[in-house]
Amino acid sequence: MTLTLSLSLRRKPSVIPGFGLTLGCTVLYLSLVVLIPLTGLLLRPVELGWHGFWRVVLDGRVLAALSLSFGGSLLAAAINAVLGGIVAWVLVRYDFPGRRLVDALVDLPFALPTAVAGIALAAVYAPNGWIGALLLPLGIKVAFTRLGVLVALTFIGLPFVVRTLEPVLQDLDAEYEEAAATLGASRWQSFIRVVLPEILPALLTGTALAFARAVGEYGSAIFIAGNMPMSSEIAPLLIVIKLEEFDYAGASAIGVAMLGASFLLLLAINLLQRWQVARSEG
Amino acid sequence: MSVTLTGIVKRFGNFTAVDGVDLAIGNGEFAALLGPSGSGKTTLLRIIAGLEFPEAGKVTIAGADADSQKAGERRIGLVFQHYALFRHMSVFENVAFGLRVKARSVRPNGREIAERVDRLLRLVQLEHLAKRYPSQLSGGQRQRVALARALAIEPSLLLLDEPFGALDAKVRKELRRWLRRLHDEMGLTSLFVTHDQEEALELADRVVVMNKGRIEQVGSPEEIYNRPATAFVFDFIGNANRFEGQIAGGRLILAGQPVDACIQGRGDGPVQVFVRPHHVALVAAGTAGSLPGRVLHRLPSGSVHRLEIEAQGLVEPVAVEIPASRALPEGFAPGAAVGLTLTEVTVFPVAKPSI
């Protein structure tokens, strides 16, 4: 059942059949589902022209939404870097009752539908919610503010740092820390000078992944956000609003801006991952 | 700095790695822990370094109980088997590490650190590689960096875990002689772990032979080789022929024949008989008092002739070594009949079967 395409002429013949068929189907499906629609998105803002595009993107409300989505995601990713790093350390290095359960639970943000996460976070951090009520006397309002957005974005990025760090910590040879100890380093010195540089690429990769995920997040954020224009409105929501107003061009302009940023991030993540692999083989 | 171990026992789960070890290393000694893998020698080293804590027993370093001291406080330099160089630091920074992490009150300033590191790098002949990274170095160079790093903290005791294991033969030989010279010049006390007997016998002042977590024998290389105290030591050190024999009526019976041997006042019963290959002499077949045999193989091997003789009544072929300076008579070609006489025989009682 071999279909010979012209491609196969450039490749040495293989014993295994099915190249033409599988590659053809793959490329076809990929084009129909992903590439053509994405091209459509990229082409849409063209009708605005270069200036029109920037006018949309730099509009006050849009800028506020973009800065909330990106700024909040960056902060959330930083929080995840520190606390997620601690979680990874604790899961790999220590043993305590329920460790396996905790390990499985870390993946919850992957598995839980974002709408469910959204209403649950809103419930917990609302002024009458379990945590919200505790914070109210302190004057801290979480739900329906930018802080709420931060909470949601932290939730969604939580597993990335943990899962990226775990295998690296697992494979870290005990000898380095032992050598540092015999040379007189304190535990803290050993961590900062020896362990941290070793796990840095993985830590940065995980943080970048968490960032990328949080930037486009919608479902878990819109329930707990105030969705007030110019203050607690996230960029994806703005896209939805513009679509409802049938401002396709405007919506796609914002979409392209977000896509562009995501691709840059993807590039950075790719480079980081390659740095990580190169380091581990050094 | 002297180290004394008394009654050390270390277990990992159900496995007993060190089973009651007493040992004393004197100031300035260069000692070797020699044994097969699993004999407990690396574990013992790590206990001295403070990386493991024994279930029982005491470690005394320079007269003081080391129990309260953690790894970094014992001023012991440890060279790991795979060097454990910090990959993200240059050679200079690796060596400087022990100085940089000292408490502020005793830490030397930047210039002093640079001076000391340079001096050490010159000592190990790597001053031209100070800015390189471990991944850019050869195995021998990494080894020397690891050594310089351990010496930077001016240890009173230097521990080396199979320091030459990962290097090829020629580099190994050069480095070990160089290490011994360094030890002598700097007046260190050194203890190294190895499974290579040639290395241990060549370098060490004293050799500690270990097996299954216990010490079999401690002594100078000459003692270990010529006067092995147990069957294990005889078998492990140098080449050995091992046979089953009997002592009956005060005489050693081997392959059904009485053999002249010093049996050291051992009683009647089954014994293990050890003979070094160069203590077997070949004579014409049928000579009185010799064991009849037949030549199986003959290998010219550098400085000795090696022959394998199938001897009547002995299960294993007998390995024989004759110096190459002595020409072999024609009659010792493969297939020829010969006679074997044993010029020196050591006898040990058969080890009781363990239940």
Place this chain on the structure above:
Amino acid sequence: MKGSMSDRRAVGEQAWVRRLLVSLALGYLGLFLVLPLASVYVEALAKGIAPFLAAIVDPDALAAIRLTLLVAAIAVPCNAVFGLCASWAVAKFDFPGKSLLVTLIDLPFSVSPVVSGLVYVLLFGAHGWFGPWLQAHHIKIIFGIAGIVLATIFVTFPFVARELIPLMQQQGREEEEAAILLGASGRQTFWRVTLPNAKWGLLYGVLLCNARAMGEFGAVSVVSGHIRGLTLTMPLHVELLYNEYDFVGAFSVASLLSLLALVTLTLKSLLEWRFRSDEQAGAA
């Protein structure tokens, strides 16, 4: 000795540091994971079992459940077959542009869910490229079920392929080559040799794909007409109820979805454990 310290007292952190780190870790996870998860069930049952059950068997809720299952039943197999195709092409052959292909397959992962829906609106919406043509032929994609299916397929596109490609690359081609040389056809080789080897990766990918397909919100929200009882999946139905202040209703339906999540996590752990023990048995 990798990972764990040989003797903690010798080289590890002091006990108080360890306790602090564990507390921080558990506190962080509790605050962000456990509390929200628990609140779903607490809120769902806030007024007792009866309203909870009523919310679930409500006809609109049942319609939403049916739609969710339908969408998953279409999207997951499509992407699973695609995943098998793509991993076969990538793992068993060498060709120029392979890494570009793999990167392109990963694209939907880095696209915001809302943008994922947006691209289909731009194609098939009223003012989309094909909008007028579709309207003329009375075909409804956007605001119809087809749109929801398409958006879900886009969002869950890479899941199975991402699991299978590295797995099959690691497993190599030798077994397939051996089978072919022994006279098996391509199809036989696939069913008898490749598929059994890849089964854990496939199951794992399908599991994750399904979880995402059933739970997708942003993309589906954009393309759906939000017509109660018709074009609402379960996550959208949850949003509808929540916006109507029917909190018990919203959390009741949400509790079904979180049950799905917990089952997914459990199966995930099980599959990981089975895969690892299979690997070890094979290596032994």
